[in-house]
Amino acid sequence: MKILHWFREDLRLADNPALYEASQGNELIALFVIPQNIGGASKWWLHNSLQSLSNDLSKSGVQLILRQGDPISVVPELAQEAGIDLLTWNRVYSPQGVLQGSAIKEALNGSGIKVESFNSQLLIEPTKVLNKQGKAFRVFTPFWKHCLAMLEPPLPLTVPSLKGTSFQLESARLETLGLIPSQPNWAQSFDALWQPGEQGAIEAWRKFSEGGINQYAQGRDFPGECNTSLLSPHLTWGEIGPNQLWYYTQELMAGNQLANENGEKFLSEIGWREFSRYLLVHFPQIEKSSFNPLFDDFVWQNKESNLIAWQKGQTGYPIVDAGMRELWQTGYMHNRVRMITASFLTKHLLCNWRSGMAWFWDTLVDADIANNTASWQWVAGCGADASPYFRIFNPILQGEKFDGDGQYTKRWVPELTMLPNKYLHKPWEASETILKTAGVELGTNYPKPLVDHKLARELALSRYHEMKLNHQ
Numbered sequence: 356m357k358i359l360h361w362f363r364e365d366l367r368l369a370d371n372p373a374l375y376e377a378s379q380g381n382e383l384i385a386l387f388v389i390p391q392n393i394g395g396a397s398k399w400w401l402h403n404s405l406q407s408l409s410n411d412l413s414k415s416g417v418q419l420i421l422r423q424g425d426p427i428s429v430v431p432e433l434a435q436e437a438g439i440d441l442l443t444w445n446r447v448y449s450p451q452g453v454l455q456g457s458a459i460k461e462a463l464n465g466s467g468i469k470v471e472s473f474n475s476q477l478l479i480e481p482t483k484v485l486n487k488q489g490k491a492f493r494v495f496t497p498f499w500k501h502c503l504a505m506l507e508p509p510l511p512l513t514v515p516s517l518k519g520t521s522f523q524l525e526s527a528r529l530e531t532l533g534l535i536p537s538q539p540n541w542a543q544s545f546d547a548l549w550q551p552g553e554q555g556a557i558e559a560w561r562k563f564s565e566g567g568i569n570q571y572a573q574g575r576d577f578p579g580e581c582n583t584s585l586l587s588p589h590l591t592w593g594e595i596g597p598n599q600l601w602y603y604t605q606e607l608m609a610g611n612q613l614a615n616e617n618g619e620k621f622l623s624e625i626g627w628r629e630f631s632r633y634l635l636v637h638f639p640q641i642e643k644s645s646f647n648p649l650f651d652d653f654v655w656q657n658k659e660s661n662l663i664a665w666q667k668g669q670t671g672y673p674i675v676d677a678g679m680r681e682l683w684q685t686g687y688m689h690n691r692v693r694m695i696t697a698s699f700l701t702k703h704l705l706c707n708w709r710s711g712m713a714w715f716w717d718t719l720v721d722a723d724i725a726n727n728t729a730s731w732q733w734v735a736g737c738g739a740d741a742s743p744y745f746r747i748f749n750p751i752l753q754g755e756k757f758d759g760d761g762q763y764t765k766r767w768v769p770e771l772t773m774l775p776n777k778y779l780h781k782p783w784e785a786s787e788t789i790l791k792t793a794g795v796e797l798g799t800n801y802p803k804p805l806v807d808h809k810l811a812r813e814l815a816l817s818r819y820h821e822m823k824l825n826h827q
């Protein structure tokens with residue numbers, strides 16, 4: 356049989372159910388269609404990940420065919436052109452991903468080409484998890500409890516033996532697709548930080564499993580320490596799957612090499628990833644609208660200069676600026692700091708969560724429609740299971756609690772390196788002499804705070820109460 360496997364968000368050979376099915380002694384054609392709507396940092400990641408996948412496939416004589424355009428027409432056209440018997444893919448759960456899958460199935464209906472799709476992206480498919488009333492869960496804890504009671508993930512599949520085809524097909528050249536930025540190449544520093552591709556994902560897991568996972572439950576909140584997995588971009592592109600992580604973690608716990616507290620906490624974060632995809636399947640409108648529709652009437656300030664100061668890490672709040680600069684320089688930001696910076700943008704600066712989400716979408720190497728949407732809405736107070744709006748993160752206390760020794764903040768905001776830790780998260784409270792000794796001149800080499808925390812908090816709360824009153 357001649358089989359076409361359409362790679363989507365499953366850029367790996369191991370534990371890839373659709374590829375496994377496609378490869379059983381068959382002639383394999385491998386296809387990837389370049390997505391049009393991804394951000395700059397994701398493009399950089401994708402370029403390198405495709406390079407890695409292409410190298411891995413070519414070892415078995417399989418060429419990775421790259422095409423551009425809308426998959427809804429590109430995939431059926433290639434299927435017909437190559438005269439295949441079966442088309443396989445692993446499902447993608449975004450509204451666009453679901454639409455593409457069903458449109459392609461419909462286009463090939465009656466063509467004689469069989470189509471099979473699989474799950475490689477989630478521990479449990481969203482449609483299988485419902486509450487006692489047969490409805491979708493809206494709160495994480497009961498959702499995850501329900502999942503844990505049902506979970507029987509299959510053993511991860513091995514890398515299948517692959518066989519290419521002699522059939523010649525046209526492919527775009529990766530180097531000419533413009534995925535790597537030029538003039539300037541702002542992603543140059545990413546090369547030393549990340550290893551996109553399946554090998555990179557395995558290596559990231561190895562490092563984490565020998566280090567950070569052992570402090571994960573307590574340590575994951577401290578951005579100055581390396582206690583999280585850094586697996587997010589690998590998971591976004593499916594270079595490793597949740598099923599594999601589930602087994603590897605369970606194995607460590609079963610062999611007493613990992614305390615249950617740490618293993619279970621890590622798996623519950625994988626659970627949050629499941630939950631955000633689950634929400635997008637059951638409530639697809641949240642890609643664009645607030646989960647809590649009340650917030651669609653919230654009066655944002657949306658001051659352009661504030662948004663720009665936030666993007667550049669020039670707000671005058673050191674922990675916020677550190678996070679935004681980490682993001683720009685590495686394509687990544689620690690989760691605790693993502694929460695602080697997102698809260699600051701939406702509540703202190705009253706900028707619509709969509710503008711922050713768009714910036715993250717463009718700059719994160721792990722940009723993921725489900726996690727990004729759900730997390731921004733969660734922080735802004737309008738999402739599923741969101742913390743109440745009136746709990747406004749205090750960027751000074753957050754900095755002091757989670758980066759008291761300034762390891763993280765001073766790394767990304769070097770102009771404050773000499774400032775005593777007592778004032779690091781509130782430099783405006785330091786005396787002239789202390790600032791001078793530390794070489795800090797507020798308003799000159801480090802900004803004065805863009806807003807006053809107390810006043811900004813009061814304004815945000817009054818906007819929130821107005822919104823509620825308007826709906827009574």
Ligand SMILES: Cc1cc2nc3c(=O)[nH]c(=O)nc-3n(C[C@H](O)[C@H](O)[C@H](O)COP(=O)(O)OP(=O)(O)OC[C@H]3O[C@@H](n4cnc5c(N)ncnc54)[C@H](O)[C@@H]3O)c2cc1C
Binds near residue numbers: 590689715723
């Ligand atoms: C405003 C905001 C925007 C975010 N945008 C994204 C995004 O675009 N892409 C993305 O992958 N994550 C996003 N997150 C979630 C989270 O910050 C990252 O997944 C995490 O920081 C990645 O680092 P890690 O791989 O070391 O995480 P670890 O702590 O090692 O966690 C392991 C994996 O679990 C998943 N995970 C962890 N935390 C969350 C969470 N809160 N929600 C959903 N999944 C989670 C990720 O896949 C992560 O790789 C966002 C969070 C916030 C607050």
